[in-house]
Amino acid sequence: MSRxxxxxxxxxVFKRIFGNEQHPNVLISFLNSVLVPADPIQSVELKNSDIEKEHLEDKYSRLDIKAITNKGEHINIEIQLRNEYNMIKRSLYYWSKLYEGQLGEGDNYNKLAKTICINLLNFNALSNQKFHNVYRLKECETHEELTDVMELHFIELKxxxxxxxxxxxxxxxxxxxxxxxxxxxxxIQELEQVQVEIREAKEELIRMSSDSKERERYEKRKESMLEKVSLLEGAEQKGIEKGQKQKAIEMAKKLIDKGLDNEFILETTDLSILEIEEIRKNRD
Structure with missing residues (x-):
């Protein structure tokens, strides 16, 4: 039975397929489909193709893809499953690190090359309905482009x-x-018959899926990601509870100022008698 x-x-898995030195045409095809350059990318040099064991188990690690094209463009690709409500600032930060990292001590600024961050998101992060948005630096009124060295892509799968x-x-x-x-x-079964790169990607995915060691690595990665989600959801819940508590306290203050008794405030806010008395004491 097939798995x-x-x-x-x-x-x-994304990095194994698109950041694979054995299948450069897969990444080249993907990049050309995202960037749609007038002069298509012909080759890429991967800068971080290895996946270390500690990266799989580290819930805060990033398994992104870094590459340099034959035109000298520095590219970072990242896929995110869950909205952590920091994607825009996060992308700007990693873009800046990639851009700044091109220079060594004493290097001329002219050495800095176009730097592109591509973010694939399994959630909605932007307010418009386009699934692919591209941002560059432009003048606010005339929309004149300052430079093309900075480019951010957000691809929202949903x-x-x-x-x-x-x-x-x-x-x-x-x-x-x-x-x-x-x-x-x-x-996809239909597309892989006519699109060579998609067939190549599918074959690599089938190989991975049939390899017990790769499946074990996959499960480790999923486990670490689920642990991160659990921690984030716990933090969110604490934040919600804290906000609800603060609202109840503010409500109690207003009711105390209006001269209402503890029993009414207790029923209205769900605060304890001790909490209400403490608030009342601090209002006196």
């Missing part, structure tokens, strides 16, 4: 429209996103 394929949305037939696919990027979200679909 269920691993999910390319998990960063470990905003992709439903595609049922291959003839409805409007771009190579849509084809790649279909592969990332549902590699076992009939659409």
């Amino acid at each position: 269920v394929l691993l999910s390319p949305k998990v960063d470990f 905003k992709m429209k439903e595609i049922k037939n291959a003839k409805d696919i409007q771009s190579k990027l849509e084809a790649w996103l279909l592969f990332i979200t549902n590699p076992e679909s009939e659409l």
Whole structure:
């Protein structure tokens, strides 16, 4: 019986497929589909193809892909499953590190090359309905571009429209996103017959999914990611509870100022008698 394929949305799998030195055409095809350059990328040099054991188990590690194109562009690709409500600032920070990291001591600023961050998000982060947004530095009124050395891409998977037939696919990027979200679909089975790079990516995914050691690494990564989600959700819940408590305290203060008794305040706010008496004492 065939095994269920691993999910390319998990960063470990995504990096194994798109950041694989044995399959450079997969990354080249993906980058050309995202950037749509007038002069297509011909080759890439991967800068961080290894995945260390400690990275799989570290819930805060980033399994991103760093590459330099034949045109000298520095590119970082990251896939995120869960909204941590910091994606824009996070992307700007990692873009700045990648940009600054090009210079050594004494190097001239002219050495700095175009730097691009591509963020694939399994959640909605931006207010518009486009699934692919591109940002650069521009003048606020005239929209004149200051420079193209900074470019940020946000690709929101959940905003992709439903595609049922291959003839409805409007771009190579849509084809790649279909592969990332549902590699076992009939659409992908159809696409891999005619698109060499997607077939190559699917074959690598099948290889990984059939390898017991790769599945073990995958499960370790998923476990560490779930632990991170649990910690974040716990922190969010504490924040919600703290906010609710503060609202109850503010309500109690107003009711005390209006001269209402403890019993009424108790029923209205769900604070304890001791808490209400403490607030009352501090209001006197």
